[in-house]
Amino acid sequence: MKKIVSIVLVGFSIGLGLIQSSNGQSQTTEFTGTLKKIKESGRIVLGVRESSIPFSYLDNNQKSIGYSIDLCLKVVDSLKKQLQLPNLKVETNPVTSQTRIPLMASGVIDLECGSTTNTKERQKQVAFSVAHYISSVRMAVKANSNIKTLDDLDGKPVVTTSGTTSDSLIKQNERGKKINVVNLYGKDHAESFLILETGRASAFVMDDVLLAGLIANSKKPDDFQIVGAPLSVEPYGLMLRKDDPAFKKVVDDTLKSVFKSGEVNRLYTKWFLRPIPPRGIKLNLPLGDALKSAFQKPSDQGK
Amino acid sequence: MESFDGSVLWFSLPYLWKGLQYSLFLTFTAMVGGIICGSFLAMARLSGIRIIERLASLYVNFFRSIPLILVIFWLYFLVPLLLQGMTKTEQPITIGPDQTALISFILFESAYYCEIIRAGIQSVPSGQRNAAKALGLNYLQQMRYVIMPQAFHTMLPVLLTQTIVLFQDTSLVYVISGTDFLGAASKIAQRDSRLVEMYTFVALVYFILCYLVSQGVKRLQHQPSFKV
Amino acid sequence: MDSYRWNWQVFWNTVDYGGEQYYQWLVSGLLLTIATSLLAWCLALFLGILLGVCTTTPLKWVCWIGDIYVEVFRNIPLIVQMFLWFFVLPEILPPSWGNWLKTGLPFPEFYTAVFSLAFFTAARIAEQVKAGIMSIPLGQKSAGLAMGFTLLQVYRYILLPCVLRIMIPPLTSEFINIFKNSSVALTIGLLELMATGQQVNEYTFQGMEVFSVVTLLYVGIALVVNAIMAGIEERVKIPGYLEGR
Missing domain, CATH: 3.40.190.10 (Periplasmic binding protein-like II)
Structure with missing residues (x-):
């Protein structure tokens, strides 16, 4: 209704x-x-x-x-x-x-x-x-994992949100660093984080500020950390x-x-x-x- | 995983209820729209005019061979651009997500309703049609006053079964972030990382609703007047 | 806002990173759709016939198992079933099993998609089988038993051969449905045809061309399935049997 x-x-x-404009009386621009x-x-x-x-x-x-x-x-x-x-x-x-x-x-x-x-x-x-x-792309990992840099991701499942700049960044880095990761995709950031949280992925590559927000809101924020050098700067x-x-x-x-x-x-x-x-x-x-x-x-x- | 936490369900009940209402609204309107469009399609398929029959069956076969998700995507992302191209307006013509979902379901489900209704029409003995013709009714009048009322009676159980399928299909608005019952539950599930509780609850509610309706349909079928 | 710029060449454009061309994404999606659906179809056919037979046996508890299965798997939306298998199951199993499902198993979204599609479709096939068996005159079964066939033999040599022939038209539409339904697996991250189509759209913004091709591919699949099933129907036809029905 x-x-x-x-x-x-x-x-x-x-x-x-339409009436107004046809009257030619439109008051403003x-x-x-x-x-x-x-x-x-x-x-x-x-x-x-x-x-x-x-x-x-x-x-x-x-x-x-x-x-x-x-x-x-x-x-x-x-x-x-x-x-x-x-x-x-x-x-x-x-x-x-x-x-x-x-x-x-x-x-x-x-x-x-x-x-x-x-x-x-x-x-x-x-x-x-x-x-x-302005944010920068980094990755969130479980605090108890030994992943510190992008190179550690070789052969591991890595999640990112589909349709984001991080997706092409991973592809770009895979090529540059000769590493090969298993790409997983979440529909939105919460789903991607969940894929990391439930252990399906070893890392979640995303803008650091969004990762910080997701971690802060998770059940156990201490279980996660943000690591790695910034992959890019994102305005x-x-x-x-x-x-x-x-x-x-x-x-x-x-x-x-x-x-x-x-x-x-x-x-x-x-x-x-x-x-x-x-x-x-x-x-x-x-x-x-x-x-x-x-x-x-x-x-x-x-x- | 920690133990099952029912409290998250309790707190999110109002939001879930809103989602369920949306699912039911979608189901009901799409059912009405689908049956209306499906009836016309069925009449077109049986009209005896070759070109109309061809077009109608092309429509039905087309929609029966592509996934519903694809229809939703077309409507959501691309139809506004197409409309703009056709009408040459400055801005894309927008239809909101709710209307998009509704139109997709009507387009898609009317192909299925059409086939059910066609079978229903064909189940009415041809003597009825001939008698109506002899009385001087035209094609639409024959359908409206003689064939359809009888056909609907026999098809009611099948139509309802298809509506259960439609109700389940409405959960696919998830792909365009719609807040139907599943959408509402998954938004909470992901925010609070309470997947187990939310998705189990969702499955249970869908099951109970669909099961009850399908049992009702079965009883209907066993009533003597519905025996075909 | 300027109007849409058509560009059918887009499929041959090279992806910025990785050196692939976009059409290759669609091809890999198509292959995954076909693999998922065919595998699920085989499982569903086997399980569906088994369950359909169960619901018609004289054994009460076997009937119940079949009926309960059909009711449960028919009355929950496919997408919810996929979520249950993908997100919920690993969390309620013992941790070591759950972890295996999540990381030990290669390609978890593929197997989850195959099994949930198969379980969902099996319920629908079982229903058809049940209806088919019920439609065969009781005399056939009795005659078989009277000739000294075991119950298993009656099903194997008398009932199922008839039922499967009657069932070819509804099976055809289930077969097409399984290809269509496989698109739901994009919600658990399976990069099948629909999902790769979306991805190409994201990278190129040429949605019209991309979704047109995806639509044509699905229609093509349906036509091929129709043709195959019609061919099978023709080959297994018993002259004079179905015409009389």
Whole structure:
């Protein structure tokens, strides 16, 4: 029933929009792309993750929370002002590493609030905001295992989440280091971690910050450790549709102002230093130099 | 593995219940939609017009030879792009995940319902059809007032059995992160690493529901009026 | 947003790392789908016939075993069954067995997929076998017994040869179903056709081409299965037997 009502409302508002524009009385500038879509439908769909702790994950009430979600809500606030839509409806749509890019391209989601690395390869399909976090790819292993470096993984089962940059990184390193690992794939980070936790895989290769989040939330955090040299540096951006400069400007400007005003420090402290839901565990990841400079000189360069 | 922990189940019951409601909603709407579309397909297959018969049987055979997961992926990722290409609009035309799931199930299951309904229609003695024709009813009227009511009566048990299959199939929205009963359970299972408890519970609930309905269907079949 | 760029050459593009071409991923997925399904099919056929026979024997407790099996495996969704075998079973077994299942056994997702598909399909085949045997006039069985056949011989030489012939059409659709159902194994990480299709899509973003090819491959499999089963039906036909039914 709610669906029907919303469909009717959408149709109604599109109709209204048409009448308004045909009257030539559109009060403000003509919007394009995603902004137009949001203005006309009165809603924005955020792509959210299930287990990208602490960026975008579900709390005890299965509500989406996290650092990226907070940043996205700032964007929503700016949109409300700029589009004069005080009642802008915010909807969420779950995405995984596999589904986020097709869903963005096909227009199901308008803005992805997760932990997506900005890569040149992905920029062929989608666009990214300025970086809001910098992580590096490392691996989580059982504390009692003797795995210290990538070379120790030869012949061992290694899990990563399908659709992530880590997947191609492993393939790349296998070739470079002449090692051969058995690749396993989880649907999302929680499933990949589970594959490590239950002993099916010897290592979970993923962005260090996500690994830290998963370990902190596991039943026995002391059983795991993060080892190995960083395999790569990963700038995270909020993901949006390609070739949509007007919308990208709103997103970028919002993030820049959050960075500049120092509000980002409050958010950083909230998610990376203070206890976070659902279990009230602290991640204790102090703000690093790379990220500090990313806040000072915002950039949307892909790696 | 530590001992079985029932408390995680207890705390997550409200969320699981929401998931189950979604599964049941999907099942019910897809059943109604599937039976309606399936009836039309079946009538098309028996229409006597060669091209329509061909098209309908092509549809049915096509959907019976590809996996449901593939249908879901097509609808979820690619149909919005296709629609955009066809209508030449600026933005991709979106259908939400719920609608995607629902449309996939209707498309897919109507092929199966069609075959059941076709058999049902064929089970009605041809004298009925001829009598209806003699009364001056056209094809749709013959179907609507004479054939279908009798056919549905005989097919009811088979239709219900197919609906049990449909109910089980709805769990495949897992692949697009849908929060149906299984989706809800697996989200909690993975977050709290309580796989054993959650998946065992899920299996048990599916079993009980499907078993009860299938027993009901069996009783229905043994009623004299349903004996074919 | 510009419109979709078709590129059918994508399958011959080389993967950034590893030097393979994308079509090779699809081929390996296809082969795995076929291997999984065929292996599961053989197991399911054997187990299904055995269980179907069980449900029709005069021995009460053997009947029960068959009936309980069918009810349990028919009334739980396949994906849930796969999760039970893959995620739950190793945790409830003694640790040493569980560890063997998880790391000792090579290619655990493949074997799990084969067995769960086989167990699931066996229940459906058993049902068909049961219905088939029930449809054969009781006189056949009695006549066999009267001629001094043992119960086993009655099944082997009289009932099953008839039943299997009647069953070819429903078996054909189960055979196609097992190929379709094997795609569910992507949820436990088996890189079969559907999963490799997804992977190619992830790397190339050419979903239309990739999923078109995957769809065609599944349709092709179904056509081949249909043709094979029709061929078998033709070869084993007893003139005048089924026509009269």
